Amino acid sequence: MEGRLSGVRKGAWSHTEDELLRECVQLYGEGKWHLVPQRAGLNRCRKSCRLRWLNYLKPNIKRGDFSEDEVDLMIRLHKLLGNRWSLIAGRLPGRTSNDVKNYWNTNMRRKVQSHKENNNNNVKESETTWKPHQVIKPVPRALTKASSMVHGKTMSSSKVGVSEGVSTGSENWWETLLDDKEDNITFNNTTCFPVENDGSFELWDEELDSIPTEFLAEAETWSDFLLN
DNA sequence: AACTCCTCCAACCGCAGCGGT
């Protein structure tokens, strides 16, 4: 590994290192991680710097317990996406992929495990309520300079609206969830569901195509999927 | 008080994908 080869520091970050990294990112911005250790004067590998920033130092990172809403959304997204932690985290403002992954591994996996064990005692129930689900794996894609998406070409017209009548006012919990983190609403990930002003979601055609029709039929709308 | 066990989170590691040459 690069750490072993170059003898860079590993392990927990000190307050001084945090400050150096924070100042460096504020000065030069995110990205160019291979330059960060040199710029910041840190004896850390680029990966370590990036991870420290993304998981701990980055502004707007939400710490503390996951709310019920967040857990609910996480479960639904995991059902749809599988272990695509970065995508799931992209829909949970302030949460990092590491947070989501850790939370799932420590809490949810155990719950699912115990649920399955319960169902083993009741075969009929497991056949009906806990069918193995098909995990959708959207093809990761990046926006290149040549991409039509970057050049102002409009997105797919396949808009899946939040169904009327499903949510109004305080029931739009996902909006309040995003209120204080409006930066996260934008295209922080091309495979996420960009939120329109009217609360609907837009999807690339490929995204829609990749979703099993049974799932959509079952959920009817994205709001059904995203909301209780 | 001392020890062991367990939990959980931060950090590490390897790999895949992408862009540039």
Place this chain on the structure above:
DNA sequence: TACCGCTGCGGTTGGAGGAGT
């Protein structure tokens, strides 16, 4: 087309701290 470097992701590990004995 092949190679290289960089980035980002998901799986795994290590260790600090709490709980139990």
